[in-house]
Amino acid sequence: MAGGFGEGFGSGVSDGATLGLADKVGPFSGGGGRFKRRSDNKTVTFGDSSAVHSKPLWSLLALILLMAAWYLTTHAFGLPGDVIDAAKAEDSRTHAAAVEKHQEAVDAFEVELAAYEVEAEEARAAGEDPPDRPDGPGKAPRKSPTSDKQFVTACNADPDCGKEAYTQIFRPTQLPTPRDTWNGFFTLSTVGFRNITIWEHTRVSLWRVARGMFFGTIVGVPIGMAMGLSSRLKSLFDTPVELFRPIPPLALIPLAIAFFGLGDRPAVRLLIFASIWIMIIAARSGTQAVNLSKVRAAYSLGASKWQVLTRVVLPNALPELFTGLRVALGVSWGTLVAAELVGTDDGLGAMIFAARQFFRTDVMVVGIVIISVLGVLMDIGLRFLEARLVPWRGKG
Amino acid sequence: MKELLAHELGMVYQVPKGEPVTALHDVSFELEGGRLLTLLGPSGCGKTTLLNVMAGFLAPTSGGVFLGGEPITGPSQDRGMVFQQGALFEWLTVAENISFGPRMNRVRKGEYNETVDDLLETVGLQGFGDKRVYELSGGMQQRVALARCLANDPDVIFMDEPLGALDALTREKMQGLVLQLWQETGKTVVLVTHSVEEALYLGDRMFVMAPRPGRIEKEYELPFAKIGLEVEPRELKASPEFIETREEVLSMIWDMEEQIMGGSN
């Protein structure tokens, strides 16, 4: 599921020179013949990577298997039947024992109370003051029958009361079932968690990523292109770029909190930091990738320096810029959720982290699934844009 | 037509670690306007260097080049260039590639549209204007490169092995196109090639160059290009005169290659 997300993250952490490698992997990659039956008559295909296509049915199968695995682990299927039976037997025993124990206390008190009534009657007949009631104000609270009575009533009403063995094998806090998660999702999207709906959290997160990517791109791309075009600017920016690039943005979260405090803006600044180096390097290598004969052809056709930049160097760098965008988006998405975990009180990361305190594992899982699905959707969106805007990619 | 003049051209490449390379030494010639000059010679004899100096991409370390008496100091649209391959803009359509020159010079759309259509027809690509260049075959791409160069109506056209990446049949067809364009437009053309046959067939004048240092070894005035379109090319290339010149040039180049091999061993 998290193909785009994980893939982008991996490439981002590794060397910028391998940017191009992020392309053409993952279940949603383009390439001719997708969703089409193979029409060529290749006799030998093993080892021929061009013969590897997407098979939608197999992808569907993977999804079904994933859901089935989830369902099975959360329904304790697969445990040996006698283990479950033993646990159930143990549970009905402990349940009965718990009720019995409290019922005994209630019964004992009844006896004590009856004895008291007799004693008090005798005292009144003799004209003396009656003794204190056993559940009176001066007595120890444990003598009070109310808690025991309540327990018995509650325990009889609750089928899980006193049952520990079964829930030890299968605790609902381990992983919510698909149904729980769906219900959680439904509540989250209507009522919300702590009065903020999941849509609101999602919107906040997406808006943060959009701003971070926007500023990272509009600052990073000109710097990267300048580095590709001028020896002086290249030398000037090389050192900071090479020094800052390997810092995982996550490592800066504590510092960012210390400097900028908690909230929306520090999170966005962190995302700018996460994307800017990737965009600089993509723009730099895209600029350097321009074929000398293209530039010379443009000059001999009467282009000015500015025209060479905007009509040749920039369009020529677009494929690399798109790869950079995709990598940066993956890294930003991962960084954002981590930053929200500790730094903000809204957004998907914050929602997941808040759910922890209430053991709302359904909320956590809903958040995680949304993060995964959005990561994939954003990558598909960029691939789509890429196919539209740079159809010449790889065909130069 | 402007005349192209090279005066005592010298080009020495400084190599970071090692001996400087003399790619051109004392190269002088005069080329009257409207002629088709072919440059032939073993690999590394400075053909590309000479072309780049004349196109204005490289400044010579000594001497100078003049077009119509004006010194050449940089690239300009009065000198077009056709590269072997990879110089088309793949983000543009065929028509947009051809109109690139006029658009850079801020010619209005209405004015260049007609030029583009004419050129598409001239190079035999009618109806391909809206295609992307990567959808075309190698031969068709070189047709686009020729048309793009002609759109600016340059005085001189330089071609560095323009047909070098094509298969033999396409290459022969394209040789016909080059001859046709040269005769129809009357432009000055300087064409670099590795093929002796091509140099003889297309060249109305031919320089055989020699390496170390790069220089003009021998000059030829050739009759074949002028009649190349009237006679059947295969017949022309099989004629005794053609074969005689071809063998002479071939043995000259073989001798040079042998000297290079002997010298480096």
Ligand SMILES: Nc1ncnc2c1ncn2[C@@H]1O[C@H](COP(=O)(O)OP(=O)(O)OP(=O)(O)O)[C@@H](O)[C@H]1O
């Ligand atoms: N930028 C450069 N720096 C150093 N030496 C160079 C450079 N360009 C060319 N040379 C050298 O200059 C000489 C001439 O090169 P040039 O490219 O002009 O040869 P050429 O005749 O075009 O060869 P080919 O037929 O292989 O294309 C060669 O020895 C080459 O190694």
Ligand SMILES: [Mg+2]
């Ligand atoms: Mg060359």
